[in-house]
Amino acid sequence: MSMFKKHQILLLPGDGIGPEVTVPVRELVSEINRSESGSQGKFQIELLEGLIGGAATDATGKPLPKETLEMADSCDAVLLAAVGGPKYDLLPYELRPERALLGIREHLGAFANLRPARLFPELVDASTLKPEVISDLDLMVVRELTGGIYFGKPRGIVEENGIRRGINTETYTEPEIERVARVAFDLARKRSHRVTSVDKANVLESSVLWREVVIRVHKDYPDVTLDHMYVDNAAMQLVRKPKQFDVIVTGNLFGDILSDEASQLTGSIGMLASASIGGKTGLYEPIHGSAPDIAGKNIANPMAMILSLALLLRYSLNREDLAQRIERSVSSVLAQGFRTADIAQVKGQVLGTREMGEKIIREYSRV
Numbered sequence: 001m002s003m004f005k006k007h008q009i010l011l012l013p014g015d016g017i018g019p020e021v022t023v024p025v026r027e028l029v030s031e032i033n034r035s036e037s038g039s040q041g042k043f044q045i046e047l048l049e050g051l052i053g054g055a056a057t058d059a060t061g062k063p064l065p066k067e068t069l070e071m072a073d074s075c076d077a078v079l080l081a082a083v084g085g086p087k088y089d090l091l092p093y094e095l096r097p098e099r100a101l102l103g104i105r106e107h108l109g110a111f112a113n114l115r116p117a118r119l120f121p122e123l124v125d126a127s128t129l130k131p132e133v134i135s136d137l138d139l140m141v142v143r144e145l146t147g148g149i150y151f152g153k154p155r156g157i158v159e160e161n162g163i164r165r166g167i168n169t170e171t172y173t174e175p176e177i178e179r180v181a182r183v184a185f186d187l188a189r190k191r192s193h194r195v196t197s198v199d200k201a202n203v204l205e206s207s208v209l210w211r212e213v214v215i216r217v218h219k220d221y222p223d224v225t226l227d228h229m230y231v232d233n234a235a236m237q238l239v240r241k242p243k244q245f246d247v248i249v250t251g252n253l254f255g256d257i258l259s260d261e262a263s264q265l266t267g268s269i270g271m272l273a274s275a276s277i278g279g280k281t282g283l284y285e286p287i288h289g290s291a292p293d294i295a296g297k298n299i300a301n302p303m304a305m306i307l308s309l310a311l312l313l314r315y316s317l318n319r320e321d322l323a324q325r326i327e328r329s330v331s332s333v334l335a336q337g338f339r340t341a342d343i344a345q346v347k348g349q350v351l352g353t354r355e356m357g358e359k360i361i362r363e364y365s366r367v
């Protein structure tokens, strides 16, 4: 009988391109298990699957079934593809797929969303910026994930005197800011010791407090340089001179927007993975959504999802070696000239989602 526990990962394919980009992950996990099963091999992964988003609503009437949360709690990590789609857009907020996404992040306590934006050298031509501005780009957006305006109360649509009003509330507490700031400063220590805190402290009290707390926490990190930037300027600076940034720490809404912007610097949103940490169980997701415009066509880029598995191995399963092996496999396939449609603007042979997944897995078995 086996003497070791398999690492359990809960896979949540979700909606739109979610199930498509999940296929290569299942195959890659099989390949990892195969290559780790040697006589020294004590490392095996068991994939469980669950429902979330529109797929869960279709099957159970609820976007975030209790069973999904129970499975998430008992697993070592969760890997979620994407949720949402036009079919669900008119549902009330509590029943929307996006509510389920926020719900699982909150349930897991995954308050720090790390969104690395690293340019694979092979994709310099796919970036929207000139090679001299963009080459070697490697920045990290640390986005607060379980607070801010996506969660603040009051929220809703009310009617007063026949006029409807949509309400959302941006709110941050000191402990919420402090804990995510610490994650950013700790990360900066492992990188180039620079943090830019992004806020809108010229008009928002939540940002005034954000800035105050970040400055206070910074006192514990004298070896790290801290500067502050308003979010409108940061959005501009990201496309003007992105290499001025190393770690960006910011709130939920600003981080959501800035990381999608950063993805274009690296070629495509189909390339960027994320890790949401801070709770007992880590949550890993590509930064993209369910991309209904390309769903079901076998053209979505599976690399963001595959690279999210790499982050899971790095942060939750403590296997930096396997994370790097996946990243090397992606690099190597790109170096051979293979592209998915979203990164094929300039050159390369265009592969479908499945075929790109197969290439990366074959490469993984070699590198």
Ligand SMILES: NC(=O)C1=CN([C@@H]2O[C@H](COP(=O)(O)OP(=O)(O)OC[C@H]3O[C@@H](n4cnc5c(N)ncnc54)[C@H](O)[C@@H]3O)[C@@H](O)[C@H]2O)C=CC1
Pocket (backbone or CB within 6 Å): 017, 081, 082, 083, 084, 085, 086, 098, 101, 269, 270, 271, 285, 286, 287, 288, 289, 290, 291, 292, 293, 294, 299, 300, 301, 302, 304, 342
């Ligand atoms: N984490 C999640 O589950 C997220 C879910 N959403 C939901 O997804 C749905 C669509 O939202 P959008 O604003 O269109 O954002 P999106 O990220 O799904 O798509 C934006 C654009 O990027 C493209 N794109 C995204 N992922 C790609 C990939 N892997 N390969 C190639 N191209 C890719 C899409 O085709 C689209 O043109 C909505 O229901 C939204 O609420 C949006 C963002 C995150």
Ligand SMILES: CC(C)CC(=O)C(=O)O
Pocket (backbone or CB within 6 Å): 098, 101, 102, 150, 256, 287, 289
């Ligand atoms: C439902 C949204 C908050 C999802 C999203 O755009 C994201 O987390 O990047």
Ligand SMILES: [Mg+2]
Pocket (backbone or CB within 6 Å): 256, 257, 260, 287
């Ligand atoms: Mg987003």
